[in-house]
Amino acid sequence: MTETPDPGTEADRLARVALTWLGEPGNRTVWQLVQAGGAEATLARLLRGDVPESALRTAVISRSAAGDPRRLAEIALRRTERLGARVVVPSDPEWPTTVDTLATLEVDGGGRINRDVRPPLCLWVRGGWPLDEAFARSVAVVGARAATNYGLHVTNDLAYGLAEREWTVVSGGAFGIDAAAHRAALSAGGLTVAVLACGVDRPYPMGNAAMFEQIADSGVLMSEWPPGSEPLRHRFLIRNRVIAAATAGTVLVEAAARSGAVQTMSRTIALNRRAMVVPGPVTSAMSVGCHELLRKYPETTLVTGLPHVLDEVGKIGEYLAEVPRGRERPHDSLDEESALVLEAVPRRGTAGPEELATKSGLGVRTVLRRLSLLEMAGLVVRRNDGVALVR
Amino acid sequence: MTETPDPGTEADRLARVALTWLGEPGNRTVWQLVQAGGAEATLARLLRGDVPESALRTAVISRSAAGDPRRLAEIALRRTERLGARVVVPSDPEWPTTVDTLATLEVDGGGRINRDVRPPLCLWVRGGWPLDEAFARSVAVVGARAATNYGLHVTNDLAYGLAEREWTVVSGGAFGIDAAAHRAALSAGGLTVAVLACGVDRPYPMGNAAMFEQIADSGVLMSEWPPGSEPLRHRFLIRNRVIAAATAGTVLVEAAARSGAVQTMSRTIALNRRAMVVPGPVTSAMSVGCHELLRKYPETTLVTGLPHVLDEVGKIGEYLAEVPRGRERPHDSLDEESALVLEAVPRRGTAGPEELATKSGLGVRTVLRRLSLLEMAGLVVRRNDGVALVR
The missing domain is CATH 1.10.10.10 (Winged helix-like DNA-binding domain superfamily/Winged helix DNA-binding domain)
Known part of the structure; x- marks a missing residue:
């Protein structure tokens, strides 16, 4: 945070914010163009109507009609600053490079949420921790909103234990399992990151507002969407790929049948992260999704508590080797x-x-x-x- | 049962009963000798002191001191008849040939219970069903004596459903999961087999006496030990290999940490039978053994209910091909x-x-x-x- 801003980086940052405004995060075409020619050139190209894909072309035209994207990006950056937040881009030392492994994720067809899984262009952040350090030793603990007391109890034990052992607890800020994971990490005095599907200024759901303030104080609120963005339904699935990619592994505590968790976990596996699943009573609807996963994917590991999770994330030699660890704390x-x-x-x-x-x-x-x-x-x-x- | 007894078979039967008296069922040396030279020649050889293994030699000497083994075998056979029971040997049409696959079980060292896993020499039976038919479509449902209400509930649903679909429910007659499995099969009007580690005249535990009478009436009580035999501790582990071998698969519902179920299930896997495990709350001590198995053996399958079990035992084309199916009902x-x-x-x-x-x-x-x-x-x-x- 103390580096003098590089004007080149600042122009890149602005272009990335504008591109995020024009296409949803993860958009395959935008990401490919940025990789090939940089964010500024890509923005210029899209704004002059040279868009090599029809859905994106439509989106660019309709978004541009609402205002000049460069101008709107400047406003978004100022608004971000006023919030005490920041926009992090890949050239920033704190960029969590693990999310770039999303570039390797196999495209599995089936609608844009499954196709558009490319790395984020930029990340909005509230909280003092540099992202790379926050995610260096991190485990995602996620699960159903309609969690049972059993699921909440297991989550509390796991997340508290992880936080006590200086693992960052990453989750999605939702009611149920997610909130229990964040709260347990907070009460252990540990670091927790909420990866949001909306702006960091209006974390969703409102009912967790006090918790989000605590997370912003001692941990990190992070999003791919600019301040003011709504938590639209499809954004949760787009967001989930970042949780899978940024962490050493994901623990799924409870999930109903055919839940979105199945998709998150299959990405976790595809990204070569540890996919951990907590079983539960076969009589509980909230464990059906967990058991489905354990039956369907041999790559998932059944975990019953902290020792199993530590055992799994301790196996991540290759993964840790990818994480930038050079900067001193x-x-x-x-x-x-x-x-x-x-x-x-x-x-x-x-x-x-x-x-x-x-x-x-x-x-x-x-x-x-x-x-x-x-x-x-x-x-x-x-x-x-x-x-x-x-x- | 209606065949006229063949005098050759009767001499063989007597010799097998005498050999069972001289060495515990599963004894490797006895079984090899019987395979090589037949039961009568083996008995004669052992009785003249020509015993190629020291532990067996000691056993033969001490047992023979208690009385003439041929004479004791005759008494045991008469006692069996008086009980309304029978001794079944491999030459009987009803012999469940699936237990002979125990001959292929890899010997894994570690004490005689692990080494002495050879097929039974003969089986004591109470109940009207021919053994081959009783086991032709059979699933074992086993688990902890100190079962929880959760385990009993799951067992009841599983065993009732299996029995309704004309699968024989096989178990060990113990308190807890075993008894719940037998009782559910009985109440579904289905066939159930209790494989005992003691004589069929004194099924253990006494607390399940009424249930054992019901099983003898409508199903099968079976044992490798002659009437009057005590349920000695090591016999349960010897017995377990027969449950694994005789059935298409074994479902483990609940098991404490480091339970004997782990050994049974590893044999089930080694015998190429389906090893199915029911998960439970990670907070339950009675599911710890189940979760251990699911983590340790990739060959185990997590099952949450009847459809999963039917799916597994439906996969047993090879297994069913081994079962004699020629005799008409x-x-x-x-x-x-x-x-x-x-x-x-x-x-x-x-x-x-x-x-x-x-x-x-x-x-x-x-x-x-x-x-x-x-x-x-x-x-x-x-x-x-x-x-x-x-x-």
């Missing part, structure tokens, strides 16, 4: 005083400057000065009732 | 009057002669005469309150 280079202050911040909850001074053995002024640096480094956050660890 | 050759009477007997419960006469349109005297024939053919059974179908 901010706190590796802290001066001694800052390190003492950071150590004094409680693992959960908040502390005031006086308390931190007492615990660190430093003066309150020193503590306040160091806290500003720590806050800029994204390691602590100021709240109404004191200072809290970001992670 | 008794009711295929019934005269018209007997067929009418048999048709009038209700599928469940009993009917008196008058009722049967009304339903069949025959006179009561004719009905009574035909009932005697049907009873001799093992198709109906007289109870205190009337006549019932055996199957």
Whole structure:
């Protein structure tokens, strides 16, 4: 976040935002053109009507009628900034390169949601963690909205345990299993990422608003859609490919028969990520989809708890090798005083400057000065009732 | 049962009973000798002290000290007859030849229970059904004694459905899952076989005594041990190989961690029978063994209900080809009057002669005469309150 913006990168970023406005994320044609000629050239080409595919041509014409895409992209970028969010593009050091493996995903026909699974052009992000670090050790925990108490209980145990062991818990922010996964990670003081199918300014569903605020504070809210975007039905399936690609593996806790989870898990397998499924009572409708998957795909692994999940994601030597791990974490280079202050911040909850001074053995002024640096480094956050660890 | 006994077969039968007394069923050395030279020659050889293996030599000496094995075998045969039971040997037409596939089972070391898995020498049987017919379309449904309500419920549904579709339900007669499987088959009016690890005269456990009587009436009680034998602990594991070999497949409903079920299922797989496992809540100790199996053996199939089980045992073309199917069922050759009477007997419960006469349109005297024939053919059974179908 502290790099001076490169004007080339900024033009690329603007073009990617405009292209996202013109075609839905994952669009095969747009992605191929960007790969071949770059985002700016692609945008110019589409805007002069040179569109090599009819559905996209229609979309570009109708979207352009609503306003100049470059102008709208500038507005979207300013709006993003005002929200305290950012747009991350592939040339940014924090870009999670694992999502680029979506380029290898076999196209399996059957409608645009199955064909248009190319990597994101850019990502909207709220939250202090660089994306590459947030996803470096990450597991998705997903499942039914209409979860049972059994599913919620299992999810809580799994996600809490993963977070305690410093695995990032990734999910989709939905009611049921997703929310239970995020909440358990939060209560373990861990890092959690909600990958949304709408703008990061209006996370859906509204009923989870307080949870989303907590995630934005200590974790990451992420989306492929600009602020203000609606959570349209088809966007959830488009979004799911990013959850599958960005993580070391996906644990499915509960799913009804013929649920969308089957598609997510088949992509997880196709991307060579670990596909883990929790069984349940054969009498429960919410485990039917899980059992279907375990029967249908020999690549899925039945997991009954944290040790099985850790065992699976521990097998990801090849996967980890792809993840950029070069950048050092901010706190590796802290001066001694800052390190003492950071150590004094409680693992959960908040502390005031006086308390931190007492615990660190430093003066309150020193503590306040160091806290500003720590806050800029994204390691602590100021709240109404004191200072809290970001992670 | 109606064949005139062949004196050669009778001598063979006596020798096999004596050999069963000298060595536990499944004994590798005894079985090899019998294969090579026949049961009578093997018995003579062992009794003159020519025993090519030290553990067996010790057993033969200590058992022979208790009495002349030929004499004891004669007593055992007479006792069997008095019980209304019979001893079945491989030369009998009803011998279930599927158990002979145990000869192909790889010897996997690790103690005599794992080494001594050869086919039975003879089988004690109580119940009217010829063994080959009883096992021709059979599925084992087994599991934990300390079953949960969930396991009992799933077992009931499965076994009832199998019995309704004319699959024989085979199990071990134990408390919990086994008993639930037998009882469900009985209440569906189906055929069930209890394969015991003790004598057929004293089926274990005593708590299931009433159920065992019902099974003897309408199904089959079977054992490799002579009447009077105790259900010693190691005998259950020896017995389990027969359940695996005699059936088209085994469904494991519930099992605790590191249960004996794991060994049974690995043999089921080694014998190329279908190994089916019911999952359960990951929070249930009684499903831990099931999940272990599903994780460890890719050959196991997760099943959630009757359609999955039927799907698996429907795949047994090769297996069925091994089963002798030449002999016609008794009711295929019934005269018209007997067929009418048999048709009038209700599928469940009993009917008196008058009722049967009304339903069949025959006179009561004719009905009574035909009932005697049907009873001799093992198709109906007289109870205190009337006549019932055996199957």
